[in-house]
Amino acid sequence: GDSVTQMEGPVTLSEEAFLTINCTYTATGYPSLFWYVQYPGEGLQLLLKATKADDKGSNKGFEATYRKETTSFHLEKGSVQVSDSAVYFCALSDRDGGFKTIFGAGTRLFVKA
Amino acid sequence: EAQVTQNPRYLITVTGKKLTVTCSQNMNHEYMSWYRQDPGLGLRQIYYSMNVEVTDKGDVPEGYKVSRKEKRNFPLILESPSPNQTSLYFCASSSFNPDSNQPQHFGDGTRLSIL
Numbered sequence: 239g240d241s242v243t244q245m246e247g248p249v250t251l252s253e254e255a256f257l258t259i260n261c262t263y264t265a266t267g268y269p270s271l272f273w274y275v276q277y278p279g280e281g282l283q284l285l286l287k288a289t290k291a292d293d294k295g296s297n298k299g300f301e302a303t304y305r306k307e308t309t310s311f312h313l314e315k316g317s318v319q320v321s322d323s324a325v326y327f328c329a330l331s332d333r334d335g336g337f338k339t340i341f342g343a344g345t346r347l348f349v350k351a
Numbered sequence: 352e353a354q355v356t357q358n359p360r361y362l363i364t365v366t367g368k369k370l371t372v373t374c375s376q377n378m379n380h381e382y383m384s385w386y387r388q389d390p391g392l393g394l395r396q397i398y399y400s401m402n403v404e405v406t407d408k409g410d411v412p413e414g415y416k417v418s419r420k421e422k423r424n425f426p427l428i429l430e431s432p433s434p435n436q437t438s439l440y441f442c443a444s445s446s447f448n449p450d451s452n453q454p455q456h457f458g459d460g461t462r463l464s465i466l
Contacts, residue, residue: 270452281355281441281457282394289452327393331452338409339384339455343393 240265244328244342251318252350259313259345261302261328269332271295271304271311276325276344285313285326323349353378357442357458364432365466372427372461374442381447383425384409384455385417387438394441400425401447432465439463 245260263271270289274282286295291306300315311328328342355376364370376383384399386409396409400419414436416428425444429436439462443455 272454274457279459281459282443282455283457284454287454333452338396338399339452341386341394343391 240269240330240332240338240340242328242330242340242342244326244345246343246345247325248346248348250348250350253320254317255349257313257315257318257322257347259326259328259347261311261313261342263309263311263328263330265309265330265332267332269330271302272329272331272339273300273302273311273313274327274329274341276327278324282327318347318349320349320351323347353456355442355444355456355458357440357461359461360459361462363464363466366433367431370429370432370463372429372440372442372463374425374427374458375423376425376442376444376456377423378444378446378456379422380444380456381422382453382455383419383442383444385415385425385427386441386443387411388441388460389438397427397440429463432463434465437463437465 241264272287273285275285276282286297288295288304294303302313325344325346327344331339381402385397386394395411398417400406442458445453445455
């Protein structure tokens, strides 16, 4: 079945450092890919999405490109801020899988001032 | 304001005492879902509903029930809670488009502790 694998955390960075959180997936169909962010005490919020190969999703300085050849959707940001400290979830949703959303285990990011 | 509202936010209870967690959305979404979040496991789907009176099991449905009598509401019922159901629960909703996968809107979560 479909699955999502993302790098284990926690990831600790200094402010203004470059961020990469790796995400790879397996899917039988042609899924849409998402990154969600969870701030402390809150639910998940959509950060960005991509619906087909080579699409780039972007929001709030974060970017991720849908790479079908490597089945990846890595999250990047050029300069992180303390306010980016949160848990990040990679996810996929596949029409062929009944529109079910599969989430990765989440990666906790700590950004130090 | 578009939102998914869960109640209660926190609950401590005892084994075997039936409880219900309510979920309501004001976006007229067709699709609603319940997840549990446990450390190292991410979010696992418990049940989902594609529309009124249509529900189906997710990955971890054992010990849970749901109903979808109205479009806006999707309560999660634990008939006889057990300690292994101690977890953080999220309700989510999204619009349904047969041609594309829509992102989900999440509630703020309900932390359940079963003693």
